[in-house]
Amino acid sequence: xxxxxxxxxxxxxxxxxxxxxxxxxxxxxxxxxxxxxxxxxxxxxxxxxxxxxxxxxxxxxxxxxxxxxxxxxxxxxxxxxxxxxxxxxxxxxxxxxxxxxxxxxxxxxxxxxxxxxxxxxxxxxxxxxxxxxxxxxxxxxxxxxxxxxxxxxxxxxxxxxxxxxxxxxxxxxxxxxxxxxxxxxxxxxxxxxxxxxxxxxxxxxxxxxxxxxxxxxxxxxxxxxxxxxxxxxxxxxxxxxxxxxxxxxxxxxxxxxxxxxxxxxxxxxxxxxxxxxxxxxxxxxxxxxxxxxxxxxxxxxxxxxxxxxxxxxxxxxxxxxxxxxxxxxxxxxxxxxxxxxxxxxxxxxxxxxxxxxxxxxxxxxxxxxxxxxxxxxxxxxxxxxxxxxxxxxxxxxxxxxxxxxxxxx
Amino acid sequence: xxxxxxxxxxxxxxxxxxxxxxxxxxxxxxxxxxxxxxxxxxxxxxxxxxxxxxxxxxxxxxxxxxxxxxxxxxxxxxxxxxxxxxxxxxxxxxxxxxxxxxxxxxxxxxxxxxxxxxxxxxxxxxxxxxxxxxxxxxxxx
Numbered sequence: 001x002x003x004x005x006x007x008x009x010x011x012x013x014x015x016x017x018x019x020x021x022x023x024x025x026x027x028x029x030x031x032x033x034x035x036x037x038x039x040x041x042x043x044x045x046x047x048x049x050x051x052x053x054x055x056x057x058x059x060x061x062x063x064x065x066x067x068x069x070x071x072x073x074x075x076x077x078x079x080x081x082x083x084x085x086x087x088x089x090x091x092x093x094x095x096x097x098x099x100x101x102x103x104x105x106x107x108x109x110x111x112x113x114x115x116x117x118x119x120x121x122x123x124x125x126x127x128x129x130x131x132x133x134x135x136x137x138x139x140x141x142x143x144x145x146x147x148x149x150x151x152x153x154x155x156x157x158x159x160x161x162x163x164x165x166x167x168x169x170x171x172x173x174x175x176x177x178x179x180x181x182x183x184x185x186x187x188x189x190x191x192x193x194x195x196x197x198x199x200x201x202x203x204x205x206x207x208x209x210x211x212x213x214x215x216x217x218x219x220x221x222x223x224x225x226x227x228x229x230x231x232x233x234x235x236x237x238x239x240x241x242x243x244x245x246x247x248x249x250x251x252x253x254x255x256x257x258x259x260x261x262x263x264x265x266x267x268x269x270x271x272x273x274x275x276x277x278x279x280x281x282x283x284x285x286x287x288x289x290x291x292x293x294x295x296x297x298x299x300x301x302x303x304x305x306x307x308x309x310x311x312x313x314x315x316x317x318x319x320x321x322x323x324x325x326x327x328x329x330x331x332x333x334x335x336x337x338x339x340x341x342x343x344x345x346x347x348x349x350x351x352x353x354x355x356x357x358x359x360x361x362x363x364x365x366x367x368x369x370x371x372x373x374x375x376x377x378x379x380x381x382x383x384x385x386x387x388x389x390x391x392x393x394x395x396x397x398x399x400x401x402x403x404x405x406x407x408x409x
Numbered sequence: 410x411x412x413x414x415x416x417x418x419x420x421x422x423x424x425x426x427x428x429x430x431x432x433x434x435x436x437x438x439x440x441x442x443x444x445x446x447x448x449x450x451x452x453x454x455x456x457x458x459x460x461x462x463x464x465x466x467x468x469x470x471x472x473x474x475x476x477x478x479x480x481x482x483x484x485x486x487x488x489x490x491x492x493x494x495x496x497x498x499x500x501x502x503x504x505x506x507x508x509x510x511x512x513x514x515x516x517x518x519x520x521x522x523x524x525x526x527x528x529x530x531x532x533x534x535x536x537x538x539x540x541x542x543x544x545x546x547x548x549x550x
Contacts, residue, residue: 080454106488129439130460180441180455 015247043207079125126155247280415443498524
């Protein structure tokens with residue numbers, strides 16, 4: 001879809017605002033990036049910093065996406081790690097959800113009850129011919145949980161009983177078919193819609209409708225729209241991963257070719273999120289993760305710094321933290337650390353970096369870290385091509401691809 | 410009855426896997442075939458998700474010998490699998506070995522039925538006999 005030359009694109013992140021406006025002269029677009037003032041509302045801060053730019057555009061020409069609302073907190077209760085929990089987690093990540101906790105149903109008796117409000121509880125388990133997967137343990141546990149929504153996507157035999165015990169439950173088709181394959185459409189549509197409602201309901205975000213008459217989307221959704229189009233703007237060679245290392249979380253979008261898992265879907269790309277891995281709001285947990293990684297000492301030595309850098313708050317410390325973030329994310333996705341999913345990192349041809357990190361680190365600094373990772377962790381001389389999205393072309397491309405949807409508020 | 414089957418470990422003997430699948434179906438079982446290159450946890454997880462009565466693991470390259478040692482401990486982590494019929498078949502050792510040595514070893518690993526280098530139909534006859542000897546259950550073929 002062609003982007004009109006009249007459109008202004010705004011991305012509200014957890015740490016920065018980004019604006020992309022058509023150039024008034026010449027062919028290059030005009031980009032602005034501003035550090036957020038957390039003592040002000042998003043709207044006031046945005047208008048204070050970018051008011052003159054925004055005022056030049058009519059409401060129908062302003063498109064906003066946001067990841068600043070924190071996303072939905074999700075609790076998944078499932079029968080097994082390999083099927084129900086993995087499938088539901090995969091669907092939730094692909095729906096733009098960042099915060100996911102899981103409980104293996106057989107351990108629910110010993111599971112701690114979350115103290116915070118859970119936006120959505122997902123109950124899943126069993127192929128449709130299985131019956132009696134859930135019993136009173138589930139309802140007793142949920143009785144103690146403070147949640148806003150609950151959705152059941154498990155075997156159809158138990159649906160009636162779940163509905164009887166939890167009258168507010170939304171029952172959707174089973175996400176596990178009779179061949180133990182994933183069925184994602186219904187739950188994905190439900191979660192995406194819930195996320196959208198959440199964005200639109202947040203007070204801070206609501207105010208932004210004063211400057212746009214278009215629907216405000218979540219940033220991960222926008223980036224996800226870009227992936228099939230990415231080689232139009234970049235010389236990306238498949239398979240690739242896209243790292244969006246932000247202030248609060250790190251998003252990874254990856255080609256399906258990189259997983260050797262039992263998840264078989266029609267999507268070409270999946271998304272994975274490492275919560276509390278960011279360079280600003282999640283700085284402390286990033287440092288904590290770094291201190292727990294036995295290779296980080298060697299990496300710091302490689303970068304000619306010591307652990308004292310973690311106590312500093314200057315540009316150099318930020319650069320080091322960003323380099324550490326790249327290293328830790330690659331570690332988390334590799335077989336060196338067993339996690340929800342491990343990628344075949346030796347098969348990657350391109351690593352695309354987007355987000356604020358591309359404004360701070362140079363290409364050679366990024367390549368240095370990637371080289372260190374492949375040498376030390378994977379003991380390989382493989383070097384994927386590094387591509388830096390320095391002008392936010394990925395986000396811009398995604399924003400353009402969702403236009404001109406008008407808000408359905 | 411429901412059967413979860415597949416080839417354990419880094420073993421890609423897909424033809425044998427397909428033959429087991431077809432033979433089980435021909436005998437009236439409801440089959441959940443996890444295919445080749447399957448890890449132990451996936452087998453047990455599939456049993457939980459499907460409510461299977463039988464787990465039939467096959468191994469053609471002999472790798473099962475390594476994996477088999479972990480079966481008992483892993484199964485113990487699952488609640489409610491006490492009645493699961495555990496069967497393993499194929500070529501169950503690397504190199505040569507006699508059934509007299511191999512069968513007791515795998516039974517000790519936690520398998521009810523062990524078929525080392527036995528014809529598929531003979532192995533499935535053994536399974537049918539074993540089921541018949543079990544106390545009556547509500548499920549039927």
